[in-house]
Amino acid sequence: MSDGNREESPDLFKVRLEKIEELRSSGIDPFGKRFPVQDQAAEIIADFPAYDGEEVTIAGRLTAKRGHGKASFGDLQDFSGRIQVYARLNDLGSDAYELYKKLDIGDIIGVRGTVFRTRKQEITVAINSFEILSKSLRPLPEKWHGLKDIDLRYRQRYLDLIVNPEVKEVFLKRIEIIRAIRHYLEERGFLEVETPMMQPLAGGAAARPFITHHNALDMELYLRIAPELYLKRLLVGGFEKVFEINRNFRNEGISTKHNPEFTMLELYQAYGDYQDMMAITEDLISTVTQQVFGTTKIEYDDQEIDFTVPWTRLSMMDAVERYTGQDFSHLDTERARRQAVELGMEISAGAVWGQILNEVFETYVEEKLIQPTFITGHPVDVSPLAKRSQENPSLTDRFELFINSWELANAFTELNDPLDQRKRFEQQMDERARGDEEAHAMDEDFVTALEYGMPPAGGLGIGIDRLVMILTNAPSIRDVILFPTMRTREC
């Protein structure tokens, strides 16, 4: 079986091809034309008294047929919902009625008809006339159980959307959430910008990139792993409050929490710092949640996530001490290694103090952070783009937001010292030389930009897909991405 050309029961497909020929020979175009839709199924049902006895013009897909000889019911599904239609020989005449009887489930039709309520109180459109707008050649998945096969649901999302109404609801929520985020930021003076998806150097995060090639320039380009370094160039250029909601691409494993392309919000505010970012994060997410869901308490996988502000704030070192009993506040790499090993961890040879602390945190603390929690004070060793903390130059003014043990946001006071930035890149290059493929590359062009002067700034990234997952109780990131990345089928 191949996905685009699946073997159907030959008769089934053939029967429908024959119907198409029949239609054509009787002068009817099976793939229709413009149809001036006036009304929506859900609106007619919601406001029945206003529509009762009136003629409406609707269009959509026929999803069920219930024939009764000289009368016939059907369900018509448009984007707004589903409404029953009723065709009667007496109303339509024999030619049109015969045509109606030949319609298949899955056909798209346009209907002009009169709204009424049946004996069983179902709001229904009695068809006065109809047009075939598109013939369907393939049968829809089963009406009662829907389409369950997860593989097919992702590969043929259009079928998933047709037959599983709750799927559409999730994507409508996603749309609302993103719209609310945009609205929130625009109201506060942030400007939405677009920066390169194809970059000569994939920077701004630690991840393996996708590589592509530009023929005319004969150069390698990388799909971006983050927009960060371009957004900061805009700060140099005088933009003061910018954001971008767009795709990042990371050439890494796929899981229920990772899709190779995913959507990030990144936001930068000149003259601000990570504390401002924390305030925005907390207020943005709780405000949007309240707006879209009418509450700040959300059920995810049998747990209640409470977005009510303020959220817990905990330094990485305190968090590690709380959950492991080990104090890493000294800066001794060897001692840190011994402590980590004592906890049962394996630490790679070249790891330094900050990396060890970070690994211990990820291993023992992350899984405990269910309610929204800000973790602050990341080691400079794992934060090559963040500004050093004034109180402790081994740490940075940075936070990550954890919800349901997932990293949802990452923010820091941006490093605007070009000399320090160059040293950080050099340190990253050392790590790269030691085999860390994800260590940051030297970006001379970016350092040059900083040398012209970048205002102190706060920067923030929020993983939109994961946020949508939590807010819509989706078990997999693929449930919130319309067309998730799938292996192509060979057979």
Add this chain to the structure above:
RNA sequence: GGGCCAUUAGCUCAGUCGGUAGAGCACCUGACUUUUAAUCAGGGUGUCACAGGUUCGACUCCUGUAUGGCUCACCA
């Protein structure tokens, strides 16, 4: 990449101890002018994921492959 599991009709699924495949929906034929998972009568439409092996005989047992799911690793 490792482990576990799955793959049977268009869809959702059953299939006993190894004896050559079956149910609902969909589809086809007919009946039926207010049904709604319409109903009634009749019809099975299949390369049992793919390729080998064992066997008199394989959907079933074995090996490999493909795809997917979960999970671990990876993903600061």
